[in-house]
Amino acid sequence: MSVPVVKVEGVTKVYGAGDTAVHALRGISLKIEQGEFVAIMGASGSGKSTLMNILGCLDAPTDGDYWIRNLNAAELDEEQLSVVRSQLIGFVFQSFNLIPKTSATRNVELPLAYQGVSRSNRRARALAALESVGLADRAEHQPHELSGGQQQRVAIARALVTNPAMLLADEPTGALDTASTAEILALLHEINRKGSTVIVITHEEEVARSARRMIRLRDGAVVEDVTWAA
Amino acid sequence: MGSLGLIEIWRFAWRGISANRLRSSLTILGVLIGVSSVIILTAVGNGSAKSVKDGIEKLGTNSVTVMRNGGGGGFSRSANSNTKPLTINDVKALNDKIRAPQIKAAAPILNAQGSCTYGTFSSTPQSMKGTWPSYFEAANSPIDKGSYWTNEDVTNKRAVAIIGTTTATDLFATDSPIGQVIRCNGQKVTVVGVMKSKGTVGFQDADSVVLMPLTFVQRSMAGYGGLSQIQVESVDAASTTLAMDQVTTIMDAQHKIKSATSADYRVLNQASILQSSSTSSKTLTVLLAAIAAISLLVGGIGITNIMLVSVTERTREIGILKAIGAPKSAILSQFLIEATLLSVMGGISGVLLGIGISHFSVLGVKPVVSLTSVLMAFLVSAMVGLIFGGWPANRAASLRPIEALRYE
Numbered sequence: 001m002s003v004p005v006v007k008v009e010g011v012t013k014v015y016g017a018g019d020t021a022v023h024a025l026r027g028i029s030l031k032i033e034q035g036e037f038v039a040i041m042g043a044s045g046s047g048k049s050t051l052m053n054i055l056g057c058l059d060a061p062t063d064g065d066y067w068i069r070n071l072n073a074a075e076l077d078e079e080q081l082s083v084v085r086s087q088l089i090g091f092v093f094q095s096f097n098l099i100p101k102t103s104a105t106r107n108v109e110l111p112l113a114y115q116g117v118s119r120s121n122r123r124a125r126a127l128a129a130l131e132s133v134g135l136a137d138r139a140e141h142q143p144h145e146l147s148g149g150q151q152q153r154v155a156i157a158r159a160l161v162t163n164p165a166m167l168l169a170d171e172p173t174g175a176l177d178t179a180s181t182a183e184i185l186a187l188l189h190e191i192n193r194k195g196s197t198v199i200v201i202t203h204e205e206e207v208a209r210s211a212r213r214m215i216r217l218r219d220g221a222v223v224e225d226v227t228w229a230a
Numbered sequence: 231m232g233s234l235g236l237i238e239i240w241r242f243a244w245r246g247i248s249a250n251r252l253r254s255s256l257t258i259l260g261v262l263i264g265v266s267s268v269i270i271l272t273a274v275g276n277g278s279a280k281s282v283k284d285g286i287e288k289l290g291t292n293s294v295t296v297m298r299n300g301g302g303g304g305f306s307r308s309a310n311s312n313t314k315p316l317t318i319n320d321v322k323a324l325n326d327k328i329r330a331p332q333i334k335a336a337a338p339i340l341n342a343q344g345s346c347t348y349g350t351f352s353s354t355p356q357s358m359k360g361t362w363p364s365y366f367e368a369a370n371s372p373i374d375k376g377s378y379w380t381n382e383d384v385t386n387k388r389a390v391a392i393i394g395t396t397t398a399t400d401l402f403a404t405d406s407p408i409g410q411v412i413r414c415n416g417q418k419v420t421v422v423g424v425m426k427s428k429g430t431v432g433f434q435d436a437d438s439v440v441l442m443p444l445t446f447v448q449r450s451m452a453g454y455g456g457l458s459q460i461q462v463e464s465v466d467a468a469s470t471t472l473a474m475d476q477v478t479t480i481m482d483a484q485h486k487i488k489s490a491t492s493a494d495y496r497v498l499n500q501a502s503i504l505q506s507s508s509t510s511s512k513t514l515t516v517l518l519a520a521i522a523a524i525s526l527l528v529g530g531i532g533i534t535n536i537m538l539v540s541v542t543e544r545t546r547e548i549g550i551l552k553a554i555g556a557p558k559s560a561i562l563s564q565f566l567i568e569a570t571l572l573s574v575m576g577g578i579s580g581v582l583l584g585i586g587i588s589h590f591s592v593l594g595v596k597p598v599v600s601l602t603s604v605l606m607a608f609l610v611s612a613m614v615g616l617i618f619g620g621w622p623a624n625r626a627a628s629l630r631p632i633e634a635l636r637y638e
Contacts, residue, residue: 053632056553057631058552058553058630058631058632058635059630059631059632060630078557078558079557079558079559082552082555082556082557082558083555083557085552085553085554085555085631086554086555086556087555089555091553091554093553093635097546097549097550097553097635098550099547099550099551100249100547101249101250102245102249110551110554110556111554111555113238113242114551114554114555114556114557114560115555116235158554162555
């Protein structure tokens with residue numbers, strides 16, 4: 001069996017200390033294989049965003065182990081973690097998080113720039129990524145000139161352009177209307193069909209239902225982990 | 231791996247600056263104002279100090295004037311018959327090298343009043359003096375054209391004169407006055423030389439002057455009474471105070487003065503009068519430097535402020551950059567280069583503006599730019615920009631990505 005993309009063992013996360021300590025995660029263990037489409041469900045406060053931040057190496061667990069491919073996140077230093085984020089992970093946020101006053105192409109180019117890809121090469125790849133999300137004609141637009149759905153598609157293009165091992169989407173449709181939600185979901189599925197691992201954090205049932213596997217969190221622990229037949 | 235080339239980082243920094251034109255130009259403006267005001271203010275201070283110093287040098291730091299007490303003008307303690315006039319004997323005593331080693335020369339001065347004419351032109355000199363050739367040295371009055379008259383002219387009571395440039399212009403316009411005969415108070419006088427210009431100090435035009443042999447002025451204009459003044463020159467500027475003491479000792483002996491309060495003469499050093507105004511101009515320089523320091527401080531706080539706000543505002547952006555894989559070093563160098571570029575651009579334009587404005591006179595003072603103030607202003611603002619741009623950027627780049635991302 002191949003190495004799982006994500007392996008989490010007994011991960012806890014505690015914010016604060018003493019009486020005011022908040023246990024966001026209370027010992028989570030799970031495995032996600034290459035090519036899966038996983039929805040992580042839960043009400044607000046269930047710890048799903050904390051889990052996503054740990055999976056994306058944006059935050060460190062208080063205790064427990066996290067392997068991404070065969071790398072133990074706890075054993076990596078700052079610079080190595082930035083390389084992991086650069087090479088293995090693609091992020092999509094609820095609030096898009098595009099760099100303001102910067103064109104769509106430049107936003108998509110950024111992760112490649114930090115990988116040291118040459119200018120002409122990364123421009124070509126950025127344009128290709130924008131085309132794959134259907135925004136070739138908006139390449140030179142700045143974020144504020146784009147609709148929410150379009151901004152999220154630019155963000156997806158930016159996450160995909162490095163061919164990451166997994167795509168982490170945190171409430172990717174949370175700020176979008178129904179039509180845009182459907183578009184973005186279709187796009188994520190298409191990406192998954194092409195072989196990428198997609199992990200979506202959501203509290204919306206219909207988003208979760210479209211996934212192949214659903215992990216439900218409550219009070220920082222996994223309460224349900226189901227896989228539907230394709 | 232995962233590295234961003236140096237040129238690439240510069241390009242990113244430049245893009246960061248140009249993407250936020252207003253913020254960038256405000257930062258530059260802050261640095262510019264701080265730097266240029268420091269340069270201008272210290273230049274004005276230097277300029278006024280220099281003009282006072284030049285004035286002193288023109289008048290001669292070595293010259294000492296002996297005046298009769300109560301003899302018109304000034305506060306008089308003993309305006310009665312006890313006062314002795316200044317005499318040629320006093321001058322001779324002051325020229326005694328043994329009793330007064332610090333005195334280089336002493337010259338009598340007899341003031342006359344009146345006007346001079348040449349053809350249809352007329353001039354009323356501010357001072358018309360009868361004196362000895364030693365005056366030219368004692369009063370720091372070299373000639374520019376022609377020649378000096380001599381001791382022989384004094385002995386023979388010859389009607390010769392050296393005139394100042396203002397008088398020369400009044401009477402001769404651009405023609406050469408040398409060898410021409412003018413009439414002073416009706417007396418024919420031959421002009422033999424023109425003094426070098428000394429300029430105007432206050433209301434006194436040092437160039438509106440006619441100098442003639444003492445004996446000639448006594449015979450034809452002012453009579454044989456006491457002298458108006460005695461002009462004394464010390465051997466050098468450092469011994470002026472000592473020379474003044476020697477003048478006092480000799481004059482006390484000449485006039486049989488027992489105590490300083492009963493002296494019938496006064497000893498003045500024109501330079502010492504100006505020295506006090508030079509002290510006040512030093513005070514002015516210190517004051518201006520203080521203002522400059524404050525403006526540098528205010529400018530620095532302005533830079534600090536805008537850098538802090540700009541980096542804080544971009545903490546989220548830093549979070550995004552980290553999330554998509556930017557290493558801390560790349561983020562930090564980008565922000566440092568941005569801060570440096572802004573500070574240097576502001577600094578250079580501030581230096582140019584400051585030097586530019588310093589070419590005009592400010593409140594009648596010709597500013598003198600000092601290299602120290604230029605360097606100080608530039609370095610301080612660049613440092614402030616770097617530190618207060620770099621420090622918050624370092625703080626933001628060191629945050630965990632999620633903390634930077636959550637920053638609102």
